[in-house]
Amino acid sequence: MSEDKWKTAITDIGPGKIRVRGYDITDIMENLSYAEAVYLILKGEKPGRAEAELMNAILVSSIDHGASPPSVLGARTVMSGGNSLNAAIAGGVLVIGDSHGGAIEQSARIMQEWTAKDDEVSVLADRIVDWLRETKKRMPGFGHRLHKTDPRTGKLFQIAERHGYGGRHIDLCRALETSLAEKTGRSLPINVDGAIAAVISDMGFDWRLGKGFFIISRLPGLLAHAYEEMTREKPMRRLGPPPYEYDGPDEREV
Numbered sequence: 001m002s003e004d005k006w007k008t009a010i011t012d013i014g015p016g017k018i019r020v021r022g023y024d025i026t027d028i029m030e031n032l033s034y035a036e037a038v039y040l041i042l043k044g045e046k047p048g049r050a051e052a053e054l055m056n057a058i059l060v061s062s063i064d065h066g067a068s069p070p071s072v073l074g075a076r077t078v079m080s081g082g083n084s085l086n087a088a089i090a091g092g093v094l095v096i097g098d099s100h101g102g103a104i105e106q107s108a109r110i111m112q113e114w115t116a117k118d119d120e121v122s123v124l125a126d127r128i129v130d131w132l133r134e135t136k137k138r139m140p141g142f143g144h145r146l147h148k149t150d151p152r153t154g155k156l157f158q159i160a161e162r163h164g165y166g167g168r169h170i171d172l173c174r175a176l177e178t179s180l181a182e183k184t185g186r187s188l189p190i191n192v193d194g195a196i197a198a199v200i201s202d203m204g205f206d207w208r209l210g211k212g213f214f215i216i217s218r219l220p221g222l223l224a225h226a227y228e229e230m231t232r233e234k235p236m237r238r239l240g241p242p243p244y245e246y247d248g249p250d251e252r253e254v
């Protein structure tokens, strides 16, 4: 291959040939689940049993969380404006950002950078919480508006435990929950984003893929909402009474 060609290590295609990470697509279709195939394409290797079950649980865990999250409102609003399905889904994905779906990336980054140090996880957890408090930041992946205990977190960690799976990131995640409670006096449970961050970090995924896990997981949910909006609601729907009060200048002349 000449030097000026693009190079990719992901998929090799040719007439009648599709090989993802070296495996024939028909072999993957028959022998791997969707979650295993996602693991394969992102990581380059097939998952073991524990990683396969965890990957599946991660992708299912964030598939939907009701009609109120910003990305769902985005998808439904774009659809309601009279746009195509792909525009609605793209709109929903565009709403995902540092404050919605972004906690996986931010949390995994902190966990991965701090576990590179040699200290015990309980020492690291205390130092992280001190650093966050000094810099007036929150620990991403902890706390939830609705759930006192996020049921998805317990299930992910339970699957990991069943396989004797887990390393310093899951341990650090748990230690952070304890340290946050001790130092802030608040119960800030590990939410699903924090749990996913810990699990993907123990699986060896780069924190920069964090938002990607949320996007892959939430996509079917966005599709379902956009389709429901398309088929069940009138166009240009107002989502409830105007959720704002005008507090700008009174009427005035130019």
Ligand SMILES: CC(C)(COP(=O)(O)OP(=O)(O)OC[C@H]1O[C@@H](n2cnc3c(N)ncnc32)[C@H](O)[C@@H]1OP(=O)(O)O)[C@@H](O)C(=O)NCCC(=O)NCCS
Pocket: 099, 101, 103, 137, 138, 139, 140, 141, 142, 143, 144, 145, 184, 186, 188, 191, 192, 193, 194
């Ligand atoms: C998810 C979240 C927005 C829910 O917030 P909430 O329950 O409405 O709580 P509030 O934003 O009103 O915060 C209440 C107090 O708890 C503190 N707090 C909340 N989450 C915190 C966190 N993750 N780390 C440190 N402190 C936190 C706030 O600083 C605030 O303290 P103050 O009253 O002294 O100012 C919040 O916990 C958060 O920002 N978490 C981090 C981001 C995250 O994980 N997002 C993904 C959610 S699935």
